[in-house]
Amino acid sequence: MFNLYSKYLRRVINISLIFSLTAFYLLLSVVPVAHAAALTALSDTMSSSKITTASSHVLKFTTPTGAAESTDTIIITFPADFDFTSKTISTLSFTHGASTGLETTETFAANPTGSVWGAVFSGTANRILTLTAPTDGIGIATVAASDKIIITYNSTNSINATTPATSYAIAITGAFGDTGTITVYLITNDQVAVTATVNQTLTFAISDVTIGFGTLTTANRRDATGDTNGQTTEVEAHNMTVSTNAASGYILTVLGATLNAGSPTITALGSNTASSAGTEQFGLRMDNSGGNGTVTAPYAASGYAYTGTASTAAQVAASSTSSFTTTYSVRYLANIAGDTEAGSYSTTLTYTTTATF
Amino acid sequence: MFVYIFGWLGTPAAQAYFASSTSFGVQHQLNSIGGRSTSTSFSLFHAGGQTANTQATSTNFYGLAGILKFLFRPTKPSYEQTHYHWRNDDGSESAATSATSGTQDTALSSLAKSTNIRLRVEISNEGGTRWVYATQQFRLEYGLLVSSCSAISSWVDVGAVAGDFDMVNTANLTDGNNTTNIATSIGGVTDSNKTFLTSNTAVKDTSSQVGALSVSSDSFVELEYSIQALSAATDGGIYCFRLTNASSATNYTYTVYPQATIASGAQAISFSISDNSIGFSTLSAAAATYATGNLAGSASETEAHNMVASVTSNNGYLLTVQGATLTNGGYSINAIGGTNTASAVGSEQFGLRMTATGGSGSVTAPYAAAGFAYAADASTASQVASAAGTSSNTTYSVRYLTNIANVTEATAYSSTITYTITGNY
Numbered sequence: 033m034f035n036l037y038s039k040y041l042r043r044v045i046n047i048s049l050i051f052s053l054t055a056f057y058l059l060l061s062v063v064p065v066a067h068a069a070a071l072t073a074l075s076d077t078m079s080s081s082k083i084t085t086a087s088s089h090v091l092k093f094t095t096p097t098g099a100a101e102s103t104d105t106i107i108i109t110f111p112a113d114f115d116f117t118s119k120t121i122s123t124l125s126f127t128h129g130a131s132t133g134l135e136t137t138e139t140f141a142a143n144p145t146g147s148v149w150g151a152v153f154s155g156t157a158n159r160i161l162t163l164t165a166p167t168d169g170i171g172i173a174t175v176a177a178s179d180k181i182i183i184t185y186n187s188t189n190s191i192n193a194t195t196p197a198t199s200y201a202i203a204i205t206g207a208f209g210d211t212g213t214i215t216v217y218l219i220t221n222d223q224v225a226v227t228a229t230v231n232q233t234l235t236f237a238i239s240d241v242t243i244g245f246g247t248l249t250t251a252n253r254r255d256a257t258g259d260t261n262g263q264t265t266e267v268e269a270h271n272m273t274v275s276t277n278a279a280s281g282y283i284l285t286v287l288g289a290t291l292n293a294g295s296p297t298i299t300a301l302g303s304n305t306a307s308s309a310g311t312e313q314f315g316l317r318m319d320n321s322g323g324n325g326t327v328t329a330p331y332a333a334s335g336y337a338y339t340g341t342a343s344t345a346a347q348v349a350a351s352s353t354s355s356f357t358t359t360y361s362v363r364y365l366a367n368i369a370g371d372t373e374a375g376s377y378s379t380t381l382t383y384t385t386t387a388t389f
Numbered sequence: 390m391f392v393y394i395f396g397w398l399g400t401p402a403a404q405a406y407f408a409s410s411t412s413f414g415v416q417h418q419l420n421s422i423g424g425r426s427t428s429t430s431f432s433l434f435h436a437g438g439q440t441a442n443t444q445a446t447s448t449n450f451y452g453l454a455g456i457l458k459f460l461f462r463p464t465k466p467s468y469e470q471t472h473y474h475w476r477n478d479d480g481s482e483s484a485a486t487s488a489t490s491g492t493q494d495t496a497l498s499s500l501a502k503s504t505n506i507r508l509r510v511e512i513s514n515e516g517g518t519r520w521v522y523a524t525q526q527f528r529l530e531y532g533l534l535v536s537s538c539s540a541i542s543s544w545v546d547v548g549a550v551a552g553d554f555d556m557v558n559t560a561n562l563t564d565g566n567n568t569t570n571i572a573t574s575i576g577g578v579t580d581s582n583k584t585f586l587t588s589n590t591a592v593k594d595t596s597s598q599v600g601a602l603s604v605s606s607d608s609f610v611e612l613e614y615s616i617q618a619l620s621a622a623t624d625g626g627i628y629c630f631r632l633t634n635a636s637s638a639t640n641y642t643y644t645v646y647p648q649a650t651i652a653s654g655a656q657a658i659s660f661s662i663s664d665n666s667i668g669f670s671t672l673s674a675a676a677a678t679y680a681t682g683n684l685a686g687s688a689s690e691t692e693a694h695n696m697v698a699s700v701t702s703n704n705g706y707l708l709t710v711q712g713a714t715l716t717n718g719g720y721s722i723n724a725i726g727g728t729n730t731a732s733a734v735g736s737e738q739f740g741l742r743m744t745a746t747g748g749s750g751s752v753t754a755p756y757a758a759a760g761f762a763y764a765a766d767a768s769t770a771s772q773v774a775s776a777a778g779t780s781s782n783t784t785y786s787v788r789y790l791t792n793i794a795n796v797t798e799a800t801a802y803s804s805t806i807t808y809t810i811t812g813n814y
Contacts, residue, residue, distance in 0.1 A: 069534060070625030070650075073704070074814040079711075081660065081809055096535045177536055199658060212625065215656035215812055221665045224694060224806045226680060228669035228715050228722075228791055232799040279720060279798040324796075354796040389799055 069096035071204055071212030073180070079187055081222040083196050089185040091202070091214065092133060098177040099208035102144075104165040107206040108183065109155075113193030114200070116158035116185075121151040125184040126163065128173075133180030136173040147171055162206070175208075196220040233277045235357070236284075236385040240270035248298075248368045248377075253307045256364035268361045272383060274325055274349070275358070280388035281324070281351035284360070287382045289342040290314045291366060293375030298366060300338040304330035313367040314338055318348060318360045325351040325358030336365045345384065464517025466640050468525065468604065470632055471513050472578035473647035478505035478559050478615060482592050483569055485561065491574040496627075496648035502618045505557050508647055509568070510632055513581035513609035516640070524601035526635040527591070529614045531628050538629035538646035546636065547614065548597030553622040558594050559615045565600070566592040568611045582609040598635060622651045624703060624814070657701040659782075660708075660810040664694035672722075672793045672802075677732040680789035692786040696808060698750055698774070699783065704813035705776035706750075708785070712806035713767040714739045715791060720798040722791060727764035727771070729755040738792040739763055739804075743773060743785045750776040750783030761790045770809065 071093040080087040091108065099106060110116070121140045126149060129135025140163075144150035149171055150164035163183075165171065175181065193200055195218070202214045244260025254262045256269040276282050290300035291314045301315035315336030318327040328347045330337035340346035349360055475488040475497045485507060489495035500506060512527060531554050532541035547554045558564075570585045571577035586608050590600050594615035604610055612632065622628070630647040631638070668684030678686045680693040700706040714724035725740035732738065740761030743752045753772045755762035765771035774785055 069536075069627055070623065072623065072626075075811050077707075077811045078809060080807060197659070197661070199656075201656065212814070213656060214814060215658050217658045217660050217810065217812075219660060219662070222660075222662065222807055222809060223665060223712075224662060224808065225666045226668065226715065226789065226804045226806060227666075227684060228678070228680075228686075228802045229671045230793055230797050230799045230802065231671055233795070275795060277796055277799045279800065354798050356796055 069210050071095060071210045074204070074212045074214045076202060076214045076216050078192075078216060080192065081216070081218055083192055083218045083220060084194050085192050086187040087190055087192050088187040089190060091183045091185075091204075092180065093204060093212055093214075094178060094180050095175065095208065095210045096177060097208060097210050098179060099165050099175040099206075100169050101208075102165055102167050102169040104169070104175075104208040105206040106163040106181075106183075106204065106208055108161040108163075109203040109205070110159040111193070111200045111202065112156075112159070113195060114157065114159055115191040115193075116153060116161075116189060119153060119158050119185070119189035121153070123186045123188045123190075124151060124161070126151075126182070128175050128179045128181045130176065130179060133182040138171050138173075165208075192218055230277065232387070232389050233275070234282065234385065234387040235273070235275045236383075237273045238270060238383060239272070243269040243364065245364070245366045248366055248372070250310045250368055250370050250372075253309050254366045256366070266363050266365070269364050270362055272360045272362065273357050274351070274360070274385050275323060275356055276351070276385075276387045277354045278387035278389040279354060281353050281355060282385050282387040283328075283347050284325070284349040285345035285347050285384050285386070286316075286338075286340045287342070287345040287384065288340055289379050290338060291377040291379050293373065293377045296373035296375050296377070298368060298372065298377060300340075301336050302339060304333040304335040304337045306335045307365055307367060309367050310369055311367055312369045312372055313365060316348075316362055316364045318362050320349060321359050321361070322356060323351065323358030324353050324355035325349055325360070327360065336363075340381070348383075464519035464606070465521045466514050466518060466604070466606065467516030467642055468632075468634075468640055469513050469515045469581070469642040469644050470510060470646070471515075471581040471609070471644050472511040473630070473645060474509045474573070474576045474578050475647070475649070476507040476509055476576035476613070478507050478561055481561055482566065482613060483571055485576060487574065487576040491576075493573050493578045494645050496650065498650055499652040500618050500649045501652045502620055502622055505559055505615060505617055506649070507559075507562075507576070507613055507615050508630060509576055509578060509611055509613045510630070510647060511578045511581055511609055511611050512604060512632055514604045514606050515582070515642070517606045521640065522603075524603050526598050526601055527610075527612050527632045528598040528635050529593070529612075529616070529630060530597075530633055530636070531630050533623060534627040534629050534648070538631075538648065539643065541629055544631065544633070544636075546597055547616055547630075551621065552619065553626075553628065554616050554618055556593065556595060556597050557615050557617040562592050562594045562613070562615055564593055564595040565590045568592055568613050570611065578611060580609060583607040584609070586610040618649070618651055620703075624651055626651050655701060656812065656814055657699070658706065658810065658812040659697070659699050660808075661697045662694060662808060663696070667693040667789065669789070669791050672791055672797070674735050674793050674795045674797065677734055678791050680791070690788050690790070693789050694787055696785045696787065697782050698776070698785070698810055699748060699781050700776060700810075700812050701779050702812050702814045703778055705778050705780060706813060707772055707811045708750075708774040709765075709770040709809050709811070710741075710773050710806055711765050711767070711770040711809070713804050714763060715802035715804050717798075717800040717802050720800055720802075722793060722797060722802060724763040724766070725761055727755055727762060729758040729760040729762050731760045732790055732792060734792055735794055736792055737794050737797055738790060741773075741787055741789045743787050745774065746784050746786070748776065748780040748783030749778065750774055750780050750785070752785065761788075765806075773808075 074093040077090040140151035240258040243256045245254040246262030291298040299312040315338040474493040530544040591612035664682045670686035715722040723737040740763040
């Protein structure tokens with residue numbers, strides 16, 4: 033019986049001690065307790081892996097513990113040779129959140145306040161960045177356990193180390209208790225230069241180089257035809273096709289005198305003018321189809337014109353850009369007056385295409 | 390929980406005190422009366438008393454004479470995980486050495502994966518045997534520490550298939566043998582109770598659960614498990630361990646949790662580009678052109694350069710490309726975009742495709758198929774390849790295609806493409 037009581041008494045004493053220890057623990061529980069854990073999902077996405085080159089760093093990691101105490105710090109330490117001299121905290125960003133890490137953006141100042149994280153560079157070439165939690169431990173939002181954290185250095189004053197084909201370990205430590213390492217690799221040149229050439233092209237063709245009006249009369253208009261007989265209604269005498277890959281396109285000009293029989297000539301139309309039977313007129317008009325080329329005034333309207341001379345070219349069409357094939361349909365008109373000298377009239381018109389590359 | 394102790398100075402009544410609840414039992418003393426009664430929720434003990442008003446003590450007990458009334462928890466068992474010790478798998482149960490320099494209750498700081506380690510855990514019944522007392526099948530479980538071991542909500546049987554840990558059969562142990570009460574210096578633990586349960590079958594290397602054991606209120610047992618961290622274990626992760634009764638933690642108290650930190654995987658990453666200058670030479674609207682390392686271009690698909698990547702990391706790497714399409718000032722050759730597309734002569738196309746050999750890296754769509762694609766631009770990177778875990782060298786053969794139209798502006802085109810590898814740890 034005494035043994036039983038003795039056992040129970042020991043239990044009573046033990047329970048009392050447990051009470052006391054529990055109370056003591058509760059009193060101490062206001063003191064924050066840090067728990068160390070390994071960071072997970074670590075990475076550093078760099079804009080360049082090239083040595084001695086400015087590169088941004090997007091440091092990502094997940095903190096099992098969080099950083100919710102005012103005493104918490106997160107310390108990023110780059111290895112030797114990385115150079116952050118003159119880098120300022122304005123070139124940093126700090127976001128965190130449960131899902132993507134982008135949910136909350138914290139702000140930095142040299143010293144932490146109730147809502148702002150402290151951010152200070154230190155060490156050789158500013159390789160150490162110490163982030164200190166806000167004085168309320170919260171900031172914009174608490175860095176909770178399992179939060180994803182993204183700390184970004186932009187490329188300003190962020191110069192890669194100098195040794196190629198080398199791994200460099202970036203350490204993440206701090207009073208928040210979690211630790212981790214991110215290894216990056218630098219090479220001499222992370223770029224591939226690609227070159228190519230597109231040669232210049234310009235194509236130009238005239239479908240028929242001999243056309244004719246036949247016999248001109250004062251009573252009716254005459255329109256040139258490819259069979260040289262002419263007719264009294266508008267018709268395509270020939271066409272021209274032009275294409276080019278010239279970046280600034282091309283111009284198409286015509287050069288040549290009006291119809292003449294030596295000294296006698298048939299007056300050329302200086303502006304776009306409708307056919308007028310019984311009046312001396314020599315002119316042409318054009319339509320365009322396909323590509324980017326267009327007929328130039330005064331040859332684009334329904335009337336006719338001819339401003340070229342034996343010595344002066346007149347622009348009849350153009351494209352301001354490279355162009356697939358444009359087909360120009362060319363129509364020629366001739367009218368004579370009652371006093372137009374009899375004779376055999378002719379002219380040779382020269383079309384020229386000039387591309388601007 | 391309340392405890393009352395007081396002396397009864399008068400002559401006790403036949404029924405001095407009686408109380409019951411769902412959470413405690415009552416013992417009351419009546420002279421020369423013994424016995425007990427129980428229910429599903431409490432136990433009532435009667436015991437005879439002695440003459441009142443005296444007290445005696447010794448180093449072993451307290452003797453209180455008088456009428457005592459104790460109000461206390463029922464004497465159900467309390468299996469306390471009181472001590473642990475990591476041991477090297479370098480000898481028999483009695484000969485192996487401590488993995489923590491002979492100090493018990495010390496976490497293992499760097500546990501290599503796929504390496505045998507032995508864990509000795511002590512369970513002591515700090516309660517009783519009067520209530521819900523039954524045999525126990527001590528099972529070893531683990532959980533990844535986040536904030537504290539006690540906060541772990543998802544415990545996993547070490548003996549479960551796959552996972553982060555597994556039991557490992559070792560020639561140094563025979564599953565089902567008895568553990569002995571070895572010295573702390575070689576991996577034993579401090580005795581937490583009066584009696585070491587010698588017939589315990591608690592040496593385990595092929596399964597994580599010990600056969601049924603009765604651990605009485607004055608007893609403790611030491612159980613030793615041979616385990617391994619598997620490749621899936623988190624590098625640098627801290628794992629906690631506990632014993633349960635075949636997954637039930639009812640009546641278990643964890644004074645200590647064995648802890649082990651997985652060795653941080655030695656991170657390593659490498660990357661190279663075989664040629665930093667490639668060219669198509671003269672493009673044609675009449676035929677496809679493929680870039681070559683000698684800048685002359687080719688009318689048939691060919692490797693322009695290759696890239697070799699490797700990583701030691703459970704989470705592998707990403708390989709991205711960034712840069713504008715072929716451009717000269719305001720003129721450019723259309724990039725194919727994010728869809729794998731066959732060569733189409735006469736239409737502007739700039740794209741690339743890749744093949745992968747070696748390692749576990751693979752080309753990412755849309756760059757993996759027979760056609761070509763180019764989804765990056767000067768400010769946006771596009772993933773071209775990746776590895777999901779540790780990978781030896783993967784060689785990526787990169788092929789570039791360009792087609793032009795008749796109207797593609799005549800000029801010299803160029804682009805600078807940046808390839809970046811990012812290790813994921």
